[in-house]
Amino acid sequence: MGARETDVYDVVGVGFGPSNLSLAVAIQEHNSSTSDRPLTAAFFERQEAFGWHRNMLLPAATMQIPFLKDIATFRNPASRYSFVAYLHASGRLAGFVNNQTFFPTRREFHQYLEWVAANFTDQVSYGSEVVGLRLSGQGAGAGAPAHLEVEVGGGAGRQRNSVRARNVVVSTGLVPRMPEGVLGDDRVWHSSEFLTRFRGLKPADLRAVAVVGAGQSAAEITRFVHDTAPHAQVYSVIPSYGYALADDTPFANQVFDPAAVDDYYFGTDRARQAFWDYHTNTNYSVVDDDVIRDLYRRSYDEQVNGARRLHFLNLTRVGEVKRAGDETRVLLMNGERRELEVDLCVFATGYHGMEPAGVLGDLAPYCLRDEAGRLRVERDYRLVTGPELPGGIYLQGGTEHTHGLSSSLLSNIAVRSGEIAESIVSRHRIERELEQALPVEPAGKAR
Template structure:
């Protein structure tokens, strides 16, 4: 039996490649043969942080499609209409749906593409088959399968980061697993420690403080307080589609400047309403004389020692160097994520990809990895493009526009796709 040759193979099926699947359907119809491989057994996006009351940090119009195709039947507004909640949503006077509702929207959209997705499937190797196609090796149910593709789109998301020397364990968690880990706890914890100063850290602190009314929650970070995210209208221009173009064309010096200027829109910052809520709780407890919410600011983690049924956390107050040992039921690391290195996944195919400064892949304006002249196949990145396209390039804000550009690039390079569509 001949190995199937696909027009597009997507690695991962989170929001980015889901948006790609939509764009392929809307732009070129059924003429494009696309398949997606996803490790998870079903669609899911940051399920461990679907906290009650947590809201999205992006406008609902920056969904999977609207910035590319406002008339799409896969928009968030179409979802609200299908669920008979549009009037209720409008009456709520909000531009930022809850994270739980937005996840439901993503699941609703993903259900339309179940025939194109192979869940429970992990891509373990990518190698050139010939000048025009790549061979993709997939593990599923402990068996290996192969397929061929003219275009590979990598959308594997981010990987969680822990502090140096700290490993996940029974009582040491990353926030990506927060709800799952909490469901496994027995009894009421006496103390929980949250490390980090960003949005996920503040959300975890708020959730733990409300979920366990008798538990002490310690927030540990090196700043004096949580820093507010700059989501003002002018600052938000960094998330405009044109910003990726500007960043791509800029010199390395200007790229560094733009990135540094924009950090406070996305990194280690917190929504101001959440900061105010945590401060209100902290102050109210001081007035009442019982402080369950402890803000251990200007402090760093200096040691973690797991023990029976808990963990010992050493925290140093930086101005004096004084260290305190906290006996806790769990340490929650809200220490962020980093881009996965696509070179690790590309394997043999990566040898044909051009690399630039610091060994990173050279990425063209259309998010295609630059290759040698011997390669007619193409690899596109949905992520790991901050160094070429800017801070917003891999975020949800840019997903609809980015996937539209990728689809147009694929069709422009492959006349067969254009003709069949």
């Protein structure tokens, strides 16, 4: 796709993961159902091709949300981009139904996302990273800029360029988090790098592997390494007393319903805090029941057989990781200090939330903040900005403080993208009506 500098797009998306892919679907379906001027859109993605957590597409790893929480169904059950439509197009609808599960494998869901993304290649510039936003200098009237300008950095062999937009939707994803003082290298990884790096090793040569973390990714990597490195001692380093169970019971799951966003956004400070106090165990540092039971069963069987390879180091934290030649030494702290020598240490220690400040660039001063210094966000995910800023800046992520637990998750992705698209359409309609209502100046009269 080649976005043209001379064009002014109604929507420019920063990032093209599942969230902005869902937005692209919502925009296309709006355009096909209205006689109004269609919305124009362009997306910029720094990856060279569509991909979503590729390095955690482990064998047999399943989604933690039902297939109906795809990128379209909750907004439009009749969408041609639903997961069911994908299964039908792939000839696997009957097979999936016979499998009797609500939860597809992560690999299959990724294939579904790729299938949808293939319909929007004409709107996406891959290998293109947005490096900042600024005011367009091509506006008219009172010397004020009319549009937002999106600056796109040049990758290998690419020139830096910019495009103009009436609205920008930021969805740059989460940022991998490592413990303070720990630096990654060829044998110290974050889980976001896992499969790519693991494929570069010979698993049969591994003697000891440490996996640090208490969440789903940590548990899945521990199981995967135990399966694929037959001679390795596998150490699961857990800050809690074993893995905690993810609460996916019906009442708890309501915190991810679209209606819960209103309850959070318009709720009192006390009500908002209750969401976090009572329901973080639905998503954060928790593991699915079947994975917990599988790992415990493996550990117990090894005890019975007298040949232990799987070790759970509970109530333990990593204080330091040191490299000495080919040796990697992990300093463990559990009331006492001990060193563990490993061939590989994987940190499944989560992510920092999306921080849009780097993308906002020159426009950051126009974006208003609350008393805690956080960006103010309207219910439709639009940043609250000063009146001098034209257009709108929307966030897909980084809104946990205003919209609650589902802000960066797939659960509410279809409805959230639909609300953003509808907000953009409604604001454009209001602007057109205002323009039509303005009195026409007599010919020759200067303003």
